[in-house]
Amino acid sequence: MNKQDIIITYGSNASLMTKALMERIDIETLLPDKNASIALKPNLVVAVTADSGATTHPEIVVAIIEHLQGLGYHNISIVESAWVGDSTKEGFRVNGYIQISKQYKVPLVDVKDDAYVKKTVDGITMEVSKTILETDFLISLPVLKGHCQTAMTCALKNMKGALSDRSKRLFHTLGLNRPIAALNKVRAADLVIVDSLNGDLDFEEGGNPIQTNRMFACRDSVLCDSFGASLMGFENRDIPYIEMAQQLGVGSTDLAKAVMIQLNEPSDEVPPRPSGRANYLGKFTEPDSACSACYGNLIHALKRLDEVNRLKNVKQQICIGQGYKGKSDPLKVGVGICTRGLGKSLAGCPPKAIDMIKFIKELE
Structure with missing residues (x-):
C-alpha cells in the first residue's frame, strides 16, 4: 500500500470488510519486523456502543488482531482515552474490549493512567502518551462523524485520545x-482504517447515526481526512486543522493525486429508516432502493x-437509488449512476457529498 492510496470497501459486515x-x-x-510493537487506537470517546454512531465497531479491532x-x-x-469526564475503562467494558483482551492476550492501555512525555510543536506544549510515542507501528481506527466544534472528526482528531486530560x-x-x-506532527498514525459504517451526523458523542456502510484505509492522515471531508460534504477549508497539518508536513491534501482503490461496489442493502435530524432531511429525497453509502x-x-440556509431553494425531491435504473423521466433529478435516465443526474457510484452539493446548487 502506497502513501497516496485510499482503499475503499462497502458492506455491512465490519469483520469481513476489515479483513x-x-x-x-x-x-x-510496511512492517517487516514481527517483533515490532503495534498499538491499535480506536475511538472510545464516550462509553457507548458503536450503533450510536460514536465509537469504533469492536469487530474491526478483532479482525485486525x-x-x-x-x-x-x-x-x-x-x-x-475517553474524553474528559468519561471513563475509558467503562468504554472498554461496554464495547467488549475486556473479553477481547483476555481472548487474544492483547493488553488494554488506558491513556488516562499512562505516563506522559512533554512535546512542543508550533509553540504548543502537550503531554502525550508514552505508549503511543514508543510504539513502532500505530494503527488508528477513527469513526468518520460530525463534530459540534470542528465540523468533522476522523484520523487527525482521533489522535487526541493520546493526550492527558490536562492537554485535552x-x-x-x-x-x-x-x-x-x-499533535499529529508529534505523532501521526502509520496506518488509518476508518469506520465509516454509521457515523453520527452532527456530534462526536453519537445519537444520530447515518448508515453509510463503508470503510476505507489510508497511510496519510491528512489525505484521509481530506477524503473524509468530501464524503461528508465539506471543503478542506471548513475543517482548518486539515490544511494546518499539511503546512506542518504531516501529509498531503491533494486528492487529485490520490489513487482510489475500490474493492467492491456499494452494498444493495437499503439503509434503515432515518430518525431525528436525518428524518427531516430525508423529506427532500425520493429514494427507491437506495444503498446506504x-x-x-x-x-x-x-x-x-x-x-x-439554502435547503429552502431545493424545489423538488432528489431521486436516489437502484429503483431508478432504466427509468426515464425528463422532469425528475437524481444523484448516483442509477438515476442517469432522469432529466438531470449526477454520476458516481456513489458520488461524494461535496459533489452532490455542487449539483444541487446548480438546480436552483
Missing part, C-alpha cells in the same frame, strides 16, 4: 484546530445546504 482491507494493505511489507496474529505479530496493544483541556482553550495539527452522502449534502 478485505488488511489483505490488500500487505502489512508485512486476528489478521496480525495470523501473520506472526504478537506485540499488540489497544490504547485509548488546553486544546479546547486554544480552539482545537492548531493543536490537533501540532449513496443515501448517507445525500443526507450529509442536504445537511450542509441547510447549514447555510
Whole structure:
C-alpha cells in the first residue's frame, strides 16, 4: 500500500470488510519486523456502543488482531482515552474490549493512567502518551462523524485520545484546530482504517447515526481526512486543522493525486429508516432502493445546504437509488449512476457529498 492510496470497501459486515482491507494493505511489507510493537487506537470517546454512531465497531479491532496474529505479530496493544469526564475503562467494558483482551492476550492501555512525555510543536506544549510515542507501528481506527466544534472528526482528531486530560483541556482553550495539527506532527498514525459504517451526523458523542456502510484505509492522515471531508460534504477549508497539518508536513491534501482503490461496489442493502435530524432531511429525497453509502452522502449534502440556509431553494425531491435504473423521466433529478435516465443526474457510484452539493446548487 502506497502513501497516496485510499482503499475503499462497502458492506455491512465490519469483520469481513476489515479483513478485505488488511489483505490488500500487505502489512508485512510496511512492517517487516514481527517483533515490532503495534498499538491499535480506536475511538472510545464516550462509553457507548458503536450503533450510536460514536465509537469504533469492536469487530474491526478483532479482525485486525486476528489478521496480525495470523501473520506472526504478537506485540499488540489497544490504547485509548475517553474524553474528559468519561471513563475509558467503562468504554472498554461496554464495547467488549475486556473479553477481547483476555481472548487474544492483547493488553488494554488506558491513556488516562499512562505516563506522559512533554512535546512542543508550533509553540504548543502537550503531554502525550508514552505508549503511543514508543510504539513502532500505530494503527488508528477513527469513526468518520460530525463534530459540534470542528465540523468533522476522523484520523487527525482521533489522535487526541493520546493526550492527558490536562492537554485535552488546553486544546479546547486554544480552539482545537492548531493543536490537533501540532499533535499529529508529534505523532501521526502509520496506518488509518476508518469506520465509516454509521457515523453520527452532527456530534462526536453519537445519537444520530447515518448508515453509510463503508470503510476505507489510508497511510496519510491528512489525505484521509481530506477524503473524509468530501464524503461528508465539506471543503478542506471548513475543517482548518486539515490544511494546518499539511503546512506542518504531516501529509498531503491533494486528492487529485490520490489513487482510489475500490474493492467492491456499494452494498444493495437499503439503509434503515432515518430518525431525528436525518428524518427531516430525508423529506427532500425520493429514494427507491437506495444503498446506504449513496443515501448517507445525500443526507450529509442536504445537511450542509441547510447549514447555510439554502435547503429552502431545493424545489423538488432528489431521486436516489437502484429503483431508478432504466427509468426515464425528463422532469425528475437524481444523484448516483442509477438515476442517469432522469432529466438531470449526477454520476458516481456513489458520488461524494461535496459533489452532490455542487449539483444541487446548480438546480436552483
